[in-house]
Amino acid sequence: MRKILLTLFLLAVVCARPAAALDAAAVAKLATGEGDEKTNAIAALIAEGDPRALVILEALGAGELQTAGNRVFIVKDGKATDAITGANIASIPPGAEDVVVNNRLRGVVQAALAAASLMSADRSMRLAAAKELAAGADPAVLPLVTKAFEKETDPEVRSLLAQMTATAQLKSGAPEERIAAIRTLAKSQSGNTRTILASVLETEKDDVVKAELQRSLREIDGRLAWHQRAGLAFAGISLGSILLLAALGLAITYGLMGVINMAHGELIMIGAYTTYAVQNLFRGYAPGAFDWYLAAAVPAAFCVSAIVGMVLERGVIRWLYGRPLETLLATWGISLMLIQGMRTLFGAQNVQVVNPAFMSGGIEVFSDIVLPWNRIVIIVFAFAVLAAMWLMLERTRLGLFVRGVTQNRAMASCVGVPTTRVDTWAFGLGSGIAGLAGCALSQIGNVGPDLGQSYIVDSFLVVVFGGVGQLAGTVYAALILGLTNKLLESWSGAVIAKIAVLVFIIIFIQLRPQGMFALRGRAVEAG
């Protein structure tokens, strides 16, 4: 079907006869027909070569085409225009129904539109069209591609088209031509090259060409394997950065201060809900600046979680210092209260946090590896938070006090450090970082009252595995756990990977209870 359609389209482009009146019957079929009738109607419309046909097809692809009775019209932003004449319609007729578009139809429409824009004067449109067609590489478009290739002057578009024309020469032409075509294809980054070459290999008779095919396939396989590894490494680092963010706050409150804070996950959850609230404020009051809501959400999440953390410390935890069991119970109770509180405040349902436009989609490193922007941003964010925290602990007066109090409380108190106030500030800092983690997590996962529950165990694992009281240990532990998890996942599936990582940590802690990096020296004995 697609072939006939595109051949027809090719004819239309080649003939480019003056615009005729649009075939109203074809438009009606497009709107009300079943399956093949619709694709035939698309072919008929394109064959007419009317620029209006492209407008209709674009509307169809975008789901903007509606029909009422015999009338077909385009509804965009609440305004209706007649599909055939383009005249404005005062009001949408009653009983209007959407024209149903399924995936098959959408594919046909996209290919037709891409083929049409191959001849466009705009370079970016040609490039987009070439990419769209290269991913599908339908043999029917090849004559059109060859034609476009001859005219094309832009090197990037040209190379894409060259790969597509090579596909045409694969099956016909002299052996030398075929070998040249194979070599061109082998260099291509396009995802379906391997499939094309493998299918040609099955029918190829010539031994020389066959050997070349096999060599090219091996080359491609080798390259794909590297892409796979690169993708896996990225996934591992991404998971590691998430674990790092979740655990950094805990590295302060548990690692440095020694408070077993079971409500840590809920502080993350509060950060995520703060992001949600800020997002709603932006949507309500500054829809124009919506893409920048994160700039406000990051400090807001930090402050809200930090304040909750400080209240927690002042109100509850302070009275329980040195009694880990009671602290554990009390903070666990608080975590339940916070969860139930959020449920009453925002409802049991998950809430929707929308990625700003710049964090949707991804960059295509290779045709088979796309690195999502939200994960890249989170990796950068995690390390920025880490750097800021390190600077704060090492370079500021507060940081000095925190280190002093955690290393030797009595001595710090003797030299005039207000230890109780430092405790509050340090706990606030740790909680605030948990809030930042929540803000980041809201961009990739669910935001619901139970959000924190899924990260609390992971956070403790990272801190304990890295070595309590060690920031560097937390960083290494997060990355190692992230990478191991992803590596195992690709071998054995997500369920086994999760189990294997837990078993690994149990064994590791048995052998090395102090974690990867242990504190040495007097501080340990004193603590």
Added chain:
Amino acid sequence: MSYRRLFIKRLAAVASVVAASTALSLSLQVPAANAQTKTIKVGVLHSLSGTMAISETVLKDTALMAFEEINAKGGVMGYKIEPVVVDPASNWPLFAEKARQLLTQDKVAAVFGCWTSVSRKSVLPVFEELNGLLFYPVQYEGEEISKNVFYTGAAPNQQAIPAVEYLMSKEGGGAKRWVLLGTDYVYPRTTNKILRAFLKSKGVADKDIDEKYTPFGHSDYQTIVADIKKFAGGGKTAVVSTINGDSNVPFYKELGNQGLKATDVPVVAFSVGEEELRGVDTKPLVGHLAAWNYFMSLKNPENDAFKAKWAAYAKSKKLAAADKPLTNDPMEATYIGIYMWKQAVEKAKSFDVDKVSAAMGGQTFKAPSGFTAKMDEKNHHLHKPVFIGEVKSDGQFNVVWKTPGPVRAQPWSPFIAGNDKKKDEPALMAAKK
């Protein structure tokens, strides 16, 4: 010091109250109705907290809405329905305890509840032992016909198999390779077992089927999406997703971000409806599919009335979702179940479980799907139409395929060995668990 001790005491008290309220859960007892009017107690057994609260809370509200509606029109045989709402808190053993409480203490005439198959399996022995009556409103894996349960959701032949057939057809894209992706528990595993046998019967080779599972609550789908991409390199691929609960959100986000479009690799889901897509930005997901027996976007008078009723109810009760009221398939199934029970009671002229059960067979109800749903005379399942919808950019579904009329359920799938010998009528199921 004493202040501190007092504080700790208070704290302990608060903590224990909180623990009690969540661990043991609150059972909300609606105050008894006016003593002059006759009342009949009916149980609602849905998780209002924990992981399944996301999906089940609206079913509780749907049930309460239906009861209110029935009461306003004079009740069941003149009896006002008095709902007893309990919260089993997504805790499977607690489901059995709460079911026992409903049947023995509250002596309810019928129970509407459960979502996951695990929870249904856990209450099954209780209902069979005490001869209770359960209406189960969610699509499931089949392999069960209990004499004490009426299944108003879909069996595999009313959802999974038509969806796969559609994707194999020319109109659905003509998929040749299949990724069966699910959460690791009984429903996805059984469904995938049935689908694998079905695909094999259609000539799909084992190397063209990739079965994958993730734990409950899995949130990092990077490697899985990358694997799907790699697998799709070998030919036209479709993904059948039985991922349950809120894991769907990160899965769909990852799909969108990695640029896997529905025109290349369509994903059909069996547990994703309007409510589950509430938390997702649906623009990158346009064209992915779901198979259900009802969609909110269906246009017919019954559905318009159903949606209007739900919107009004959500607003009057100030439900959390009232600003964007959504209806979905399990809500419709709950609604049908309640009305069929009412009709059966009125036909039997009794609330007695055995008499009502006997009167259930052959009951019909003009459902919001636009079709007349019928309770099968024998197998306790509904005859329902099947719809396949593609996700639209506003989170609703665009129906691209439907059965000409209601389909009879086959709880014993013919694609599982040995099922041909099983009888298509109720038996005691608990022993076979």
